[in-house]
Amino acid sequence: MNKILIVEDILSIREAIADLLSNKYETCKAENYEEAIQHLNASKIDLCITDIRLPTKSGIEIVKYIQENFPTVQYALMTAYNINEYVKLAKDYKIWNIIPKYSFLDIHLIEVMVDKIMSGDIFGIEKYFGKNFQVNEKNLDSGFELVPTNGVVYKKIRSDKERGILCGKISKSLINMGAPKSIQQVLEELTSNAMIRAPRTPSGEYKYQMEIPSHDMIVPLENIVLAEEDYFEIGYGSTESSLFVVIRDHFGSLKKEQILHRLDRHISTDEDTGFPKGLSDSHGRGLYICREISDQLIFNISPGKKTETISIINREGRSSFKSLSIYESL
Amino acid sequence: MFDDRIKEKARELEAIYDVIQEPILLINEKFKIQRVNQATVLFTKNSKFSDLLGKECHEILYGRKEVCPYCPMVTKRNISSDSSKGPASREIFFVQNGKKQVLYLEFYPYPKEGKVWLVEKISDITDAKDKEEETLRMRNLASLGILVSGIAHELNNPLTGISLTIQNLETSIGNATPELVKKKLQMMKNDVSRAAMIVSDIISFAKNDRIKFTLGDLSETIQRAKDTVCRLFPHLSKSIQWEIDLEDDLQFHFHPGKIERLFLNLFRNSLQAFDYKSGEIKVQVQKRKSSILILVEDNAGGIPDNIIKKIFDPFFTQNKSNSGTGLGLSICHSIIKEHNGSITVRSDGGKTKFSMVLPESK
Numbered sequence: 001m002n003k004i005l006i007v008e009d010i011l012s013i014r015e016a017i018a019d020l021l022s023n024k025y026e027t028c029k030a031e032n033y034e035e036a037i038q039h040l041n042a043s044k045i046d047l048c049i050t051d052i053r054l055p056t057k058s059g060i061e062i063v064k065y066i067q068e069n070f071p072t073v074q075y076a077l078m079t080a081y082n083i084n085e086y087v088k089l090a091k092d093y094k095i096w097n098i099i100p101k102y103s104f105l106d107i108h109l110i111e112v113m114v115d116k117i118m119s120g121d122i123f124g125i126e127k128y129f130g131k132n133f134q135v136n137e138k139n140l141d142s143g144f145e146l147v148p149t150n151g152v153v154y155k156k157i158r159s160d161k162e163r164g165i166l167c168g169k170i171s172k173s174l175i176n177m178g179a180p181k182s183i184q185q186v187l188e189e190l191t192s193n194a195m196i197r198a199p200r201t202p203s204g205e206y207k208y209q210m211e212i213p214s215h216d217m218i219v220p221l222e223n224i225v226l227a228e229e230d231y232f233e234i235g236y237g238s239t240e241s242s243l244f245v246v247i248r249d250h251f252g253s254l255k256k257e258q259i260l261h262r263l264d265r266h267i268s269t270d271e272d273t274g275f276p277k278g279l280s281d282s283h284g285r286g287l288y289i290c291r292e293i294s295d296q297l298i299f300n301i302s303p304g305k306k307t308e309t310i311s312i313i314n315r316e317g318r319s320s321f322k323s324l325s326i327y328e329s330l
Numbered sequence: 331m332f333d334d335r336i337k338e339k340a341r342e343l344e345a346i347y348d349v350i351q352e353p354i355l356l357i358n359e360k361f362k363i364q365r366v367n368q369a370t371v372l373f374t375k376n377s378k379f380s381d382l383l384g385k386e387c388h389e390i391l392y393g394r395k396e397v398c399p400y401c402p403m404v405t406k407r408n409i410s411s412d413s414s415k416g417p418a419s420r421e422i423f424f425v426q427n428g429k430k431q432v433l434y435l436e437f438y439p440y441p442k443e444g445k446v447w448l449v450e451k452i453s454d455i456t457d458a459k460d461k462e463e464e465t466l467r468m469r470n471l472a473s474l475g476i477l478v479s480g481i482a483h484e485l486n487n488p489l490t491g492i493s494l495t496i497q498n499l500e501t502s503i504g505n506a507t508p509e510l511v512k513k514k515l516q517m518m519k520n521d522v523s524r525a526a527m528i529v530s531d532i533i534s535f536a537k538n539d540r541i542k543f544t545l546g547d548l549s550e551t552i553q554r555a556k557d558t559v560c561r562l563f564p565h566l567s568k569s570i571q572w573e574i575d576l577e578d579d580l581q582f583h584f585h586p587g588k589i590e591r592l593f594l595n596l597f598r599n600s601l602q603a604f605d606y607k608s609g610e611i612k613v614q615v616q617k618r619k620s621s622i623l624i625l626v627e628d629n630a631g632g633i634p635d636n637i638i639k640k641i642f643d644p645f646f647t648q649n650k651s652n653s654g655t656g657l658g659l660s661i662c663h664s665i666i667k668e669h670n671g672s673i674t675v676r677s678d679g680g681k682t683k684f685s686m687v688l689p690e691s692k
Contacts, residue, residue, distance in 0.1 A: 012491030012517035016498045031565070055565070055606060080486035101490035107497040321486075 001026045002118050003043065007036045007050035007062060008078065013101065017049065020107055021114060033057035037065060045073050047117055049110075052079040052086065052098075063093050074117050083324055088268040090324060091260040100321030109323070122300045122327040125152055125246050125310050129239050140233065144169040147177065152237035152246060160224040163191050170236045170245065179243045179313050182293045186311050187234075189286035190247040194232040196220045198251040198307065216281070241315055242295075248308040252301055256326045259299055262287050291322060298325040353452040357387045359445040361397060373452065387450070392424065402437045403448060421455070432459045484528055488521035495521075527562060530591075548580035548589070548622070552613060555593035559601065566601040569608035576615045582622065582690050588665045595658040596626045596684055603630035603682070621671075624686040632677040641675065 003026040008014040011031075018027045028043070030036040032055050039045065048066060050059035059077050066073045076097035079086065083098050090098065097113055099105070109128075116122045126133045134151030141156055144166055157163045171184040199207040207230065209220040226232075235246035262284035265277045278285060291297045294311040301307050347354060353370035355363055363382050374390050376382060388394040388401075397404055402418040418437040423430065431454055438449040495514050499506065506514075552574065560567045593613075600611050607630070614625040633641060642663045662684075666673040671688040 010487050010491050012495045012521050016494035019498050081483045102486045103489040103493050107494050
């Protein structure tokens with residue numbers, strides 16, 4: 001049985017998480033840095049979930065301690081503050097998961113995160129929803145069908161034309177169901193990542209776009225028709241509480257460090273200018289925009305094999321605090 | 331020849347003083363203007379030096395019939411020949427042609443035949459003042475923003491606690507024992523008081539309700555504040571020795587809620603300053619003839635000189651965890667003011683001592 005260490009100075013949160021996880025895992029609890037270190041040294045911990053702001057030393061210090069002394073122990077963070085303020089730290093300290101503490105935090109989300117990290121079984125949007133959630137992968141090749149009401153349906157994309165038509169229909173339907181208009185942009189960004197950036201030649205060059213180094217630009221080819229093996233898939237669907245799109249390719253070329261690097265360039269401000277570094281160029285704005293629009297943006301990556309990006313929109317219109325969710329399996 | 335050279339030197343000095351854009355003048359002990367530079371002539375809207383010389387400075391400069399009340403020749407302050415103290419100075423508001431100005435006056439003593447004359451320098455600091463006020467406003471607005479977002483995020487903690495506990499209870503309600511339910515309820519209660527504390531900080535700062543004094547026992551109030559703080563911060567207060575030294579009869583008129591908050595804030599600050607270390611908080615109350623002296627002292631390390639002046643300012647916080655609202659001590663200050671009392675702070679040798687005097691009102 002895996003053992004989870006929960007570090008949190010607020011008793012009720014600590015207890016609630018421990019109660020939640022105690023069905024499947026062995027748990028132990030600490031309310032500050034010192035207690036956490038004791039636990040880490042006393043027994044074999046598999047995953048440490050820690051609050052960032054703690055009374056004496058912070059959760060970041062615990063992460064540093066783990067990295068230095070117990071490199072096999074996994075870690076995830078929580079905070080009641082704005083996660084964007086921690087993106088730089090996340091990048092610097094290789095933190096892939098931060099759970100936002102706020103009034104409408106679904107406790108289930110913590111369980112999903114722990115299960116994914118512990119099992120290495122990270123793919124699939126169905127993990128975020130209940131038992132009755134339907135996954136439909138039967139009609140990959142047929143055209144658009146209606147947005148499922150408690151489930152997801154996947155479609156295969158093989159050309160720019162197919163992508164344009166399907167994305168248009170999906171975004172129209174989702175907007176009718178209450179998604180913001182900008183969901184179009186999320187679809188555009190994520191599908192162009194999967195179609196144009198993911199496929200590469202064995203030597204690492206882009207197959208469907210040209211680099212023009214003299215102008216620091218990358219230009220996609222026009223009217224792309226993907227080679228047989230370069231297809232990708234779009235999933236879309238809804239539940240009572242959410243609308244979502246899933247984009248998955250079988251390249252797994254998106255690097256998790258790259259995700260944080262790109263987000264950081266658009267979130268953290270540059271000390272000299274007071275603006276984010278990414279403001280002045282054209283690189284990697286897509287992921288940042290997707291994160292801003294989505295209530296949750298989840299990355300699941302199996303390097304060299306598969307990339308799955310999930311964008312979830314809350315239907316209740318509560319703008320939620322955004323988690324940082326980047327998972328990798330081997 | 332010698333005369334010519336003196337005149338030459340005088341012209342040179344004149345040239346220097348006349349390029350100075352600020353009025354500079356020499357006044358004798360009878361407030362009569364002796365010498366002025368060109369800028370003074372312009373300042374007084376006269377055209378000739380002779381219009382000014384021998385006239386009374388307060389009349390010519392500021393249109394006052396009487397000597398200016400702050401004139402160092404009257405107050406005798408800072409005009410000893412000891413120049414190390416720096417000049418006497420004063421900021422005044424001055425309206426000229428309907429235009430409001432802020433002037434900064436500096437007075438330098440000039441000993442003359444056993445008397446003291448004065449050199450006065452007038453600087454118009456209106457623009458600088460405006461800018462300063464603007465920056466102050468901006469800074470306050472900025473801190474208000476920080477304050478609001480800090481509070482919002484800090485509220486997230488107890489709210490998340492309550493929310494997760496409810497979700498917990500919902501799933502386990504079928505097989506939960508009454509003990510477990512009770513334990514969970516207690517946890518939610520603690521979260522609620524934590525949230526309430528954050529909210530009441532803001533409210534007690536924002537609202538200025540009419541104060542109602544009632545006859546109360548100060549020692550009860552202090553005890554209650556101590557208990558509340560220990561309950562709210564069980565870990566911070568774990569290694570604190572309390573020494574509460576009170577006189578027997580401390581019945582008098584005050585606002586119990588507000589005075590409790592006063593002690594709450596002071597105790598909380600001390601606890602946070604101890605930062606989990608052990609130490610001692612001393613409270614002493616002494617009855618004076620018509621007032622009550624309250625001393626609250628801790629040995630948590632003291633307050634550095636450079637910030638001690640700022641601690642009563644709203645939004646000022648040194649709280650490491652950033653969980654403070656920065657309002658605690660300014661709330662204390664306003665509570666004491668509402669009771670017509672005074673509060674002072676002293677810090678040395680690692681100790682901080684707040685002294686408060688409350689008049690024993692009817």
